[in-house]
Amino acid sequence: MARSRKAAPALDLSARSFWPKSTELVSLEFTVTPPTDCNLYPQYTTGLHAWFLDQIRQLDADLSAYLHDGESEKPFSLSGLSGQFVSHSQSLQLLASQPYQWRVSGFSQPTVAGLAHWLRQLPDEIGLKNAPLQIDSVQLAAPPMTYAKLLRQGKQTSGSVSLSFTSPTSFRRKGHHLPLPWPTNVFHSYLRRWNHFASKPADPDAFLDWVDDYVIIQRHQMESVKVAAGKRGSVTGFTGAVTYGLDRRAADPPEFQTLFYALTQLAPYCGTGHKTTFGLGETQLGWQSDQAAPEVPSMQQVLAERIDELTALFTAQRQRQGGRRAQDTAEKWATILARREQGDSLQEIAEQMQLPYETAKTYSKLARRAAQESHSP
Incomplete structure (x- = not known):
């Protein structure tokens, strides 16, 4: 998918500084090219995630821990690749010397x-499995920003606002995926990040009650899609665009209206919903649904559906145990078995799911046995 935003000039990577030291938010866009035609494997965003964290680990162990597991809210987001893809068999093919954005x-x-x-x-180069990508340039995708400046911009904004969800976006609700841009879920997603990283947190209950009462969906154009994303499991999400407006009574209290507009400005940095560090929930300001969303490879959809099928099977088999732990175990077993059926190596699966190899091996055996037992008379 080609992005509509006019390209910013490339950063001079030899410059003494790229943005003010006070900067708290920044979004970078990398232009990359593959040296040869190559196929993207279904969970390639997991590979981008692992490559990025390994890059940071080599430079700063403390920051790596902070990004990896030091925060309940992750302080970064990653997109998938965008650009000109060619459907090839059940995957997407990158074209040699064709620019792509990340x-x-x-x-x-x-x-x-x-x-x-x-x-x-x-x-x-980005060392992505089967698809090494040469880094050609880096530019700012969104301006360097502070949370205080977002609030100042929020005070100066009025009227309706549109957001475009350019990669599958989803929320968790009562143990299931909610593939809809319901205002309370969307703005709760942004508020969690705001309250964790900004110096002026807001009362979540009061603000979300205000959102529920006064934020209105004026227009939307959505499409649902199922994808395999993150370390395990599948996600039913949506892509498209939505326009939110405010009820005429929303001006009281004024600080909530200001925060509403500030959070829409936060969206392009943090993304929307969950698994935003694995390419989900990429969000842009404005109505961009006239552009085609990035195509989801059929192999990725097949993998997601197989993971869903196996998760339901293993959950039913473990019904007596119940609870979140049983669901988590079912998702792990399902992801491992589905990926093994697709030909992924157990070593690779273990690394990407951050499991000890022997644990992944045991789960694989148990999952295969459980699947076979389900077909026994």
Whole structure:
């Protein structure tokens, strides 16, 4: 998918600084090219996620821990690739020497400082499985920003606002996926990040009650899609665009109206919903649904549907145990078995799911046995 935003000039990676030291939010767009035609494997965003975290780990162990598991809310988001793809069999093919875009965003001051450090030692290539990508240039996808400036902009904004969800976006509700841009879910997603990283948190209950009462969907154009995303499981999400308006009574209290507009400005940095560090929930300001959303490879849809099928099977078999733990185990077994059926190596699966190899091996055996037992008379 070609992005509509006019390209910003490439950053001078030899510059002494890329943005002010006070910057708390930044979004970078990398232009990359494959040297040869190559196929993207279904869960390639997991590979981008792993590559990025490994890059940071090599530079700064403390920052790596902060990004990886030091925060209940992750201070970064990653997109998938966008550009000209060719459908090939059940996958998407990247074309040799064709430019593609990839975004990395940070929305805490330590993360933004770490990104600046990384840019000064940026490698020439992204080591993605079966699809090495040469890094041609880096530019700002969204301007360097602070949370205080977002609030100031919020005070100066009025009227309706449109958001475009350019990769599958979803929320969790009562243990299931909710593939709809319901205002309370959308703005709760942004508010969680805001309250975690901004210096002026808001009362979540009061603000979300205000959203529920006064934020109106004026227009939308949506399409649902099922994808395999993240370390395990599948996601039913949506892509498209929505326009939100405010009821005439929304001006009271004024600080909530200001926060509403500030959070819409936060969206392009943090993304929407869950698994935004694995390419889901990429969000842009404005109505962009006239552009085709990135095509989801049929192999990825097949994998997602197989994971769903196996998860339901294993959950039913473990019904006596119940609870979130049984569901998590079922998702792990399902993801491992579905990927093994697709030909992924157990070593690769273990690394991407952050499981010890022997644990992944045991889960694979148990999952295969459970699947076979389900077909026994």
